[in-house]
């Protein structure tokens with residue numbers, strides 16, 4: 001059993017998985033990959049490799065008059081309304097809970113909002129930030145930057161790969177400023193059901209902290225659309241109190257370079273986050289908001305993306321065997337159980353020029369040194385199915 005861990009690290013980059021990976025592989029020469037030219041294959045990073053819809057370019061050109069304006073902190077009415085409309089279509093039971101003017105902030109991708117939420121939430125009395133373990137590194141970096149205690153709560157196979165914040169002791173919860181909950185989760189692709197979301201929201205409300213639901217993978221699912229925090233808030237009553245919902249076009253629309261997303265939630269927390277972003281945030285330029293509004297209004301390309309990732313999981317199953325791949329409910333990562341993730345990453349690099357992320361680099365060890373990610377590697381299934389099949393067949397040969 002891995003217990004919650006509080007880290008005393010004070011370096012914002014201490015949790016960055018790619019820096020750790022660069023150190024691990026350092027000077028080890030890459031082996032020849034199965035590509036015709038033997039060039040290395042990057043499976044460590046979750047960056048979609050297909051193109052976003054071409055209409056982005058048209059929208060950027062049409063709105064080009066906006067490049068000489070500073071991004072309005074609350075975005076444009078068109079953009080806010082496109083977010084409200086999308087939320088209402090995606091989570092019908094929550095329709096009516098979100099007003100564009102009060103409850104929406106545009107974000108240059110979800111990362112900046114997730115980071116600034118920590119800066120906005122921490123106070124001398126509330127100095128703890130909860131996050132799952134394993135975790136997206138920005139949560140931990142944000143906690144450290146905000147001067148808070150990052151507390152890593154187990155999200156292992158035993159807990160369905162999700163953290164249970166309600167099970168923490170009341171003293172910890174009273175010290176908590178903010179909790180991050182990532183569903184569907186990176187790296188495991190786990191999905192919180194409605195009851196789990198309700199329990200997390202109720203806990204945040206009871207103890208007076210803000211629950212940041214990172215739903216940036218919500219549209220990349222296999223069979224069933226994952227439930228959202230908006231539906232859970234609607235079922236609980238009490239409006240959006242204590243909740244911030246983070247969404248992004250990066251995965252949904254394969255547009256991480258556009259830097260466009262939004263946060264919806266509790267008007268009081270939206271105001272606090274807005275105030276912090278006005279000091280240090282980049283904002284979202286008007287032409288990008290115009291392209292973003294069109295993307296939120298269009299679902300065909302998103303369905304095409306889902307088909308693409310389904311085909312990739314099928315390719316993974318064909319290459320590695322269905323039992324071994326443990327297809328997740330959502331997301332585009334394979335969280336592959338191995339004996340020792342670091343050793344596997346070194347072997348794959350040295351023998352086959354394949355770069356993957358050791359699961360331990362997304363996890364924080366407890367005092368006894370147990371790291372919930374140690375027995376895994378994370379593989380991003382972001383190329384096309386033929387490429388994935390070729391790369392994973394080789395990966396299977398190397399790992400045996």
Ligand SMILES: Cc1ncc(COP(=O)(O)O)c(C=O)c1O
Nearest residue numbers: 109110111136186214216248250
């Ligand atoms: C769990 C999680 N949250 C947030 C992000 C940030 O994505 P973006 O800022 O592009 O929306 C990522 C990106 O990889 C992620 O994996």
